[in-house]
Amino acid sequence: MLWQDVPIIQRGQLDKLDCVIDKYAGESRYLIPALKEAQEIFGYLPEEVQRRLARGFGIPASRVYGVVTFYSFFSMTPRGRHTVRLCLGTACYVKGSKDVLASIVNGTGADVGQTSRDGRFTVEAVRCLGACGLAPVMLVDGCVQAGVTPRDAMRKLDVYQ
Amino acid sequence: MDPIGTLQGPDQPGRQSYMSAMPVNKMQLRLCPGTLCVARGSRDIKAALEQELTRRNLRDRVQVLMADCSGLCSSGPIMEALPERVLYSRLTPQHVPLIVEEHVAKGRIVDELVVKNGQPAIPVPLMKDTDFYSRQRLIVLRNRGLIDAESIDEYIAFDGYAALAKALQEMTPQSVVETVKSSGLRGRGGAGFRTGVKWEACRQSDRFPKYIICNGDEGDPGAFMDRAVMEGDPHSVLEGMAIAGYAVGAERGSIYVRAEYPLAIERLEKAISDARNYGLLGKDILDSGFDFDIEIYPGAGAFVCGEETALIQSLQGLRGAPRHRPPFPVQSGLFGCPTVINNVETFANINPIILNGADWFAAIGTKDSKGTKVFALTGAVNNVGLVEVPMGTSLGSLIFDIGGGIRNKRRFKAVQIGGPSGGCIPSGLEHLVIDYESLRGAGAMMGSGGVVVMDQTTCMVDTARFFTTFLMEESCGKCTSCREGLKVMHDKLTDIVEGRGTEGDVQFLEGLARHVGTISSCGLGKTAPNPVLSTIRYFRDEYDAHIHEKHCPALSCVDLIDFRVIEDKCAKCGLCHKRCPSDAIVWKKKEVAWIDRDKCIKCRMCIKSCRFDAIR
Numbered sequence: 001m002l003w004q005d006v007p008i009i010q011r012g013q014l015d016k017l018d019c020v021i022d023k024y025a026g027e028s029r030y031l032i033p034a035l036k037e038a039q040e041i042f043g044y045l046p047e048e049v050q051r052r053l054a055r056g057f058g059i060p061a062s063r064v065y066g067v068v069t070f071y072s073f074f075s076m077t078p079r080g081r082h083t084v085r086l087c088l089g090t091a092c093y094v095k096g097s098k099d100v101l102a103s104i105v106n107g108t109g110a111d112v113g114q115t116s117r118d119g120r121f122t123v124e125a126v127r128c129l130g131a132c133g134l135a136p137v138m139l140v141d142g143c144v145q146a147g148v149t150p151r152d153a154m155r156k157l158d159v160y161q
Numbered sequence: 162m163d164p165i166g167t168l169q170g171p172d173q174p175g176r177q178s179y180m181s182a183m184p185v186n187k188m189q190l191r192l193c194p195g196t197l198c199v200a201r202g203s204r205d206i207k208a209a210l211e212q213e214l215t216r217r218n219l220r221d222r223v224q225v226l227m228a229d230c231s232g233l234c235s236s237g238p239i240m241e242a243l244p245e246r247v248l249y250s251r252l253t254p255q256h257v258p259l260i261v262e263e264h265v266a267k268g269r270i271v272d273e274l275v276v277k278n279g280q281p282a283i284p285v286p287l288m289k290d291t292d293f294y295s296r297q298r299l300i301v302l303r304n305r306g307l308i309d310a311e312s313i314d315e316y317i318a319f320d321g322y323a324a325l326a327k328a329l330q331e332m333t334p335q336s337v338v339e340t341v342k343s344s345g346l347r348g349r350g351g352a353g354f355r356t357g358v359k360w361e362a363c364r365q366s367d368r369f370p371k372y373i374i375c376n377g378d379e380g381d382p383g384a385f386m387d388r389a390v391m392e393g394d395p396h397s398v399l400e401g402m403a404i405a406g407y408a409v410g411a412e413r414g415s416i417y418v419r420a421e422y423p424l425a426i427e428r429l430e431k432a433i434s435d436a437r438n439y440g441l442l443g444k445d446i447l448d449s450g451f452d453f454d455i456e457i458y459p460g461a462g463a464f465v466c467g468e469e470t471a472l473i474q475s476l477q478g479l480r481g482a483p484r485h486r487p488p489f490p491v492q493s494g495l496f497g498c499p500t501v502i503n504n505v506e507t508f509a510n511i512n513p514i515i516l517n518g519a520d521w522f523a524a525i526g527t528k529d530s531k532g533t534k535v536f537a538l539t540g541a542v543n544n545v546g547l548v549e550v551p552m553g554t555s556l557g558s559l560i561f562d563i564g565g566g567i568r569n570k571r572r573f574k575a576v577q578i579g580g581p582s583g584g585c586i587p588s589g590l591e592h593l594v595i596d597y598e599s600l601r602g603a604g605a606m607m608g609s610g611g612v613v614v615m616d617q618t619t620c621m622v623d624t625a626r627f628f629t630t631f632l633m634e635e636s637c638g639k640c641t642s643c644r645e646g647l648k649v650m651h652d653k654l655t656d657i658v659e660g661r662g663t664e665g666d667v668q669f670l671e672g673l674a675r676h677v678g679t680i681s682s683c684g685l686g687k688t689a690p691n692p693v694l695s696t697i698r699y700f701r702d703e704y705d706a707h708i709h710e711k712h713c714p715a716l717s718c719v720d721l722i723d724f725r726v727i728e729d730k731c732a733k734c735g736l737c738h739k740r741c742p743s744d745a746i747v748w749k750k751k752e753v754a755w756i757d758r759d760k761c762i763k764c765r766m767c768i769k770s771c772r773f774d775a776i777r
Contacts, residue, residue, distance in 0.1 A: 028478050029476070029477050029478040030478060031478035032458075032459075032460075032461050032475065032478055033458070033459065035461070036420070036459070036461065063479075066479075066480050067478070067479065067480055070463060070480040070481060070637075071460075071461035071462050071463050071481075072461070072462035072463065073420055073461040073462040074461065088382075089382030089383055090382040090383035090539070090540070090577065090581075090611070090613045090627075091382070091383050091539040091540055091545075091613055093382075093627055094540050094541065094613065094615060094619055095540075096765070096769065099764040099765055099766065102762060102763075102764055103742055103762070103764060106762060126421075127380065127382055127464065127631070128380075128381070128382035128383055128384070128385075129421060131197055131200065131385075132234075132383055132385065132537065132539035132540075132545060134197055134200060134201070134234075135539070144200040146200055146201065149742075149766070150742045150764040150766055151740060151741075151742040151766065
């Protein structure tokens with residue numbers, strides 16, 4: 001299945017979204033935590049979801065869109081089955097994470113911020129993960145891979161199908 | 162192996178009572194629960210230890226636990242053995258039987274596994290004698306390695322919440338403000354504004370409600386001080402905030418934690434709930450009539466939210482765009498109310514200041530910078546980790562004594578201090594002392610405390626470009642100078658590192674950088690030119706080499722490297738051939754290596770692996 005074919009939105013997901021809105025009682029200062037939970041439900045934040053949140057919180061959709069596009073944690077495009085986050089923080093950069101990134105982009109065929117054609121990986125370059133002692137660091141689905149080299153980066157990704 | 166000598170208590174006398182309250186003869190093996198050690202398998206070691214102890218029927222003599230991070234991250238997984246405080250490093254589950262046999266059963270230190278000092282490496286069994294620890298002075302990290310981060314009882318046993326009790330029962334809010342003011346404590350988030358002055362301004366406001374905000378949006382690459390405090394000693398932050406609330410007359414506090422730190426959020430949540438159960442947060446704290454409660458607000462990934470006005474916007478569920486000051490947050494902050502916003506480390510300093518008094522704190526450090534500062538020491542040094550040193554310590558001492566010098570016997574080139582908008586200080590200025598003013602004078606800044614050490618393989622032009630890229634992407638876009646200026650600077654730097662630099666580029670960059678710094682409104686924009694200006698100031702020759710000779714002295718900028726093997730220098734060892742990820746290097750035994758340009762992906766693995774500088 002290519003990622004473009006991912007079914008859009010399911011009924012049960014919308015009910016969950018309404019629970020999130022109820023939880024924060026429409027208080028718009030909690031828009032950011034609500035968006036985070038919404039992204040956990042849908043995997044990303046399509047326009048429909050943003051509009052529903054805007055209605056629930058009683059704020060313009062433009063404000064929701066503004067927040068979604070401002071913060072790097074929010075995504076408006078569907079994601080791959082696995083997220084590869086490579087740290088480009090100073091310590092990792094000094095230890096060659098730039099080269100590791102080149103090898104990952106080369107190997108997966110997905111550029112930074114994009115999803116590979118087979119929907120397997122979304123590749124992201126992130127700011128410091130705070131694990132500088134293990135540089136260069138790669139985070140695959142929340143699992144830390146330490147001391148990654150350009151040579152073994154793709155091998156480490158083999159187990160993620 | 163040496164027999165274990167005299168039993169050494171912890172270094173602070175006040176803590177003897179708690180230590181002696183521990184069961185006699187009971188040995189503790191404490192594994193580091195920090196992100197780094199866990200990633201390297203400290204949980205597996207704990208399981209192996211428990212299994213081995215059970216097998217040998219020693220289980221009741223020894224307590225195995227995951228306790229506080231000891232900060233020596235590069236030697237992880239770390240295990241500290243109490244009561245002697247022997248520090249074992251780089252452990253694997255295979256080491257477990259040996260440790261149980263020697264250390265636990267026979268009481269002998271396993272020399273091969275303890276932390277080592279200097280070259281040649283000499284094993285140093287006791288934590289307090291190691292180069293890494295002996296020069297540190299712990300105030301913020303006072304409970305490091307001593308308490309279980311998730312236990313409020315252990316925090317209380319180490320004078321935790323004693324400062325809150327003292328403030329509530331013996332001091333007026335005004336005298337708390339006076340104490341913090343005369344201690345000379347300055348904000349640890351970067352700018353170094355006097356904490357006591359900030360509190361006083363908020364206290365004097367007669368508008369209510371007031372708010373306390375803890376800035377835990379530690380976004381600087383290479384910095385993890387605040388994470389360590391929030392994960393390792395969360396109650397010290399809560400206590401500092403409660404005392405601030407009492408001092409200024411606030412009843413609510415928020416901690417803004419960056420979303421990348423899930424463990425910190427988890428630990429803080431537990432700490433808040435424990436403190437509420439003990440009546441240390443909530444209504445009528447310690448029967449004083451003072452109410453204070455704290456909530457956590459996780460961020461969503463925006464560097465600029467570390468700037469205080471942007472953080473306040475974000476806390477209100479808005480885009481994190483900074484606004485003009487004045488009015489300052491103490492006048493008009495969260496929801497337009499008077500707000501004190503301080504950094505995690507600042508709050509962690511409050512407990513010792515209240516308990517030991519302002520004079521005690523003011524006696525540590527330099528004339529204008531008091532106390533200690535926690536640094537995250539990373540990059541090309543041997544001992545990567547968290548260190549806390551008194552203000553006034555020299556950079557050289559930080560890098561060479563505590564950091565153990567440069568890794569792989571390379572040469573020290575520069576140290577980048579103060580986060581992305583800090584500056585690069587070159588070798589030759591190692592004598593520079595760490596305080597707010599002297600760092601600023603050298604073109605860097607204290608920042609939040611990230612210290613990244615660089616050796617000769619780091620290109621300074623590329624480093625400047627790296628930070629400029631970071632800042633360009635993280636600019637909120639409000640001020641044209643920052644949004645567009647950084648973009649133009651970035652493009653110009655890209656031209657230089659990719660071999661398209663021309664005469665006059667450096668002057669152009671200098672001029673533009675000054676404009677960006679002058680015109681931009683917030684801290685991000687004002688300090689954004691620092692990386693460019695400081696590298697031009699100290700490494701002008703590297704810029705010139707890139708522009709005029711189309712050569713990168715550090716062999717880092719791939720577009721300026723030929724990827725050619727110099728035949729005279731090649732030792733025919735074949736290491737480059739083995740390391741090459743794209744099989745681009747042709748090599749046969751006893752023959753000079755040869756690089757196939759069509760296959761080469763310019764990853765520089767060959768250059769890094771070659772010990773003879775034979776690839777250019």
